[in-house]
Amino acid sequence: GENVEQHPSTLSVQEGDSAVIKCTYSDSASNYFPWYKQELGKRPQLIIDIRSNVGEKKDQRIAVTLNKTAKHFSLHITETQPEDSAVYFCAASSENAGNMLTFGGGTRLMVKP
Amino acid sequence: EAQVTQNPRYLITVTGKKLTVTCSQNMNHEYMSWYRQDPGLGLRQIYYSMNVEVTDKGDVPEGYKVSRKEKRNFPLILESPSPNQTSLYFCASSSARGNGYTFGSGTRLTVV
Numbered sequence: 001g002e003n004v005e006q007h008p009s010t011l012s013v014q015e016g017d018s019a020v021i022k023c024t025y026s027d028s029a030s031n032y033f034p035w036y037k038q039e040l041g042k043r044p045q046l047i048i049d050i051r052s053n054v055g056e057k058k059d060q061r062i063a064v065t066l067n068k069t070a071k072h073f074s075l076h077i078t079e080t081q082p083e084d085s086a087v088y089f090c091a092a093s094s095e096n097a098g099n100m101l102t103f104g105g106g107t108r109l110m111v112k113p
Numbered sequence: 114e115a116q117v118t119q120n121p122r123y124l125i126t127v128t129g130k131k132l133t134v135t136c137s138q139n140m141n142h143e144y145m146s147w148y149r150q151d152p153g154l155g156l157r158q159i160y161y162s163m164n165v166e167v168t169d170k171g172d173v174p175e176g177y178k179v180s181r182k183e184k185r186n187f188p189l190i191l192e193s194p195s196p197n198q199t200s201l202y203f204c205a206s207s208s209a210r211g212n213g214y215t216f217g218s219g220t221r222l223t224v225v
Contacts, residue, residue, distance in 0.1 A: 032212075034213040034214075036213075042218075042219075043203060043216040043217065043218055043219055044156070044203070044214075044216050045216070046213035046214070046215075049212075049213050089155065089156060100144075100146065100158065100161050100171075101146075101158075101207075101214060102158075103148075103155055103156040103157075104155065105153075105154070105155040106155045106156075
């Protein structure tokens, strides 16, 4: 089955700096890659996603890039703010697995004012 | 409002006492899934369902049961809970096209 690895497990940045979180996946048939943000004590919420026919997608300060050859995708947050502090999860799914999501282990992002 | 509703939000129970955590979605989603979240272990899938009467095991199904008799409901059943099932549980749903999941608010279960 699919295996998703996420790095780093914790990331501390200064407010205004950029943050990058990286994930790799194992199933070459995976074609959908969402990112979730989970604030303390709350549910994971979808913040951005990308499909395998696209190499990059941007939404304001958040962008995701996908390298299908390397089976690697990344989340980029620019101009970080304290409210970006949360745990971020990447995930991957493929039609081979019934479109079920497999999650990475999570990255705790801390943005210091 | 489109949402996934889980109940209860918090539950403390004793070892061996059967319990059910309910999950309901109002988005007509085909896919529903249960995850447990433990510190340092991320989100691990327990069971999932691709449609009514279709369920399958995820990564950590031992000690759990599910049913999908109706499209909107996907209850999680612990027949004989044990302390190692103390965890935060999330139900989630998505459309058949494999879009991102919508998660419920979570159920924090403690088994003593």
